[in-house]
Structures are given as C-alpha cells and as structure tokens.
Amino acid sequence: MSLAKDKPYFAQPSDYEDDVHAWAFEQAQLLRLGRFSEVDLPNVIEELESLGREVQELISGAYRDLIAALLEWEADPSSRTRENATLILKARFTIEDEEKEARSLREDAKRTVEAVYPDAVHLAMAATGLPRGCFPIECPYELAFLRDLDALPGSLPDGE
Template identity: 40%
Template sequence: MNRIDRLRALTPYEADYVQWCAEQGALLREARFSDLDRENLAEEIESLGRRDKREIRSRMEVLLAHLLKWGFQPGHRSHSWQSSISEQRIWIGNIIKD
C-alpha cells in the first residue's frame, strides 16, 4: 500500500485528532449519539482519568521529596525548593478542583 492509500485508509480519529475532537463535541451537543465514534471517545475519556492520576502522582512525588528535604536539611533550604513546594501544591489543587 502506498502512502496515499494509507492516508485514505485513516479514520477521522487517526487523520486529524483536533478535528475529530471538535466533531465529537458537536455531535454530543446536538445529541446525535448514533453518529459518535463511541469506541475512540470512550478510550479518550478513560485516558483522561489515567492522565490526571499520573499527573497527581508525579507532582506528589516532587512535593514529598522537597518537603522532606526542607524538613531534614534546614541548612540547605533554598528559594527553589520553596517555589517548587508552592507550585506543586497549586497544580495538585487545580487538578483536583477540575
């Protein structure tokens, strides 16, 4: 199969993800449920939850590391650690609020 044939064989989801998202959003708003790409849409929704979980875990690891350093290495405290602690707390809060 040549390149052009491969491009023609792509699903809308594979060909232009941003356009696919816009179309799926419009279909949902119009309650055209039978026209939805249910399989890919379900996969995307499930991945959102996993992404947020990974993001929170990663930020919690950084936060905990810097809090431990702050507590156990008072002679090495820096503005960088303080900024990181504040930033991680803000990001975690924002993810949870959303």
C-alpha cells in the same frame, strides 16, 4: 424521502489517528447536537478513560514531587532555597487545582500519598545523596500539611 439528518454533519470528519484535536471537537459537537449515530464511540470511550488516567497521574506526580522536595528540604539544609520553595508551592497549586475538579481523587489522596511515597524518597535520595535510612519509612506529612500553601518544615535561611 431523505432527511437532512441522514446527511453526515461533517462532510469529511477528522480521523482520530490523524488529528485527535480536531476529532475531539467534532465528537463534542456531534454529542451536543444529539447525532449519536455519528459519534466514534470506541475512541470517545478510550479518550475519556485516558483523561481520567491523566488527571490521576498529574495529581500523583504533584504529590510525589511535593513530598520529595519537602524531604529534601528537611534532610539537606542547603536545599532550603527560594527555588525549592517555589517548586513546593507549584506542586501544591497543581494539587489544589486538580483536586477541585476531581473530588474522588481528593477523597483518595491518602492512598495516593502512600503509593507515591517510595518514589518521592528515591527522588530525595538522588537530590541529597543521602541513603534510604535517612528518610522516614512512612510519609511523615499529613494531608492538611501537604495541602497548606504556606507550610514548610523550617524556614528559608537569612539572605535567601
């Protein structure tokens, strides 16, 4: 006796190695239908872990870029441009959006800031040409300041 469920849902399932996009949607459909025996479990696990790492890297990168831009803003008055203000705001939007979706990363943001601060300083050094000694040893910005969409250390020069 053959049951319809014995027949694979996808006659020619997508291969993870060849088309991860189609594969992902097929895996989601199989999970929705409860066809767990057809799910490519090892690769689903790998992709879920990868997704978590990507979100962490996105938030870390946004904090790094934000802090670097703020350090540059303070250290080099010529960097106080609308373009740099826009970069700061975009980094904050990314942080806000991603932390809404990943509360555990929001709760761990202080550790993230501490981890990315040395790289942010290197970026600020490269942008300004200033030596390491011109920047604080530890991040001078509180999380509330980093997350505040309107906060800038100083203001745009007149006429910018």
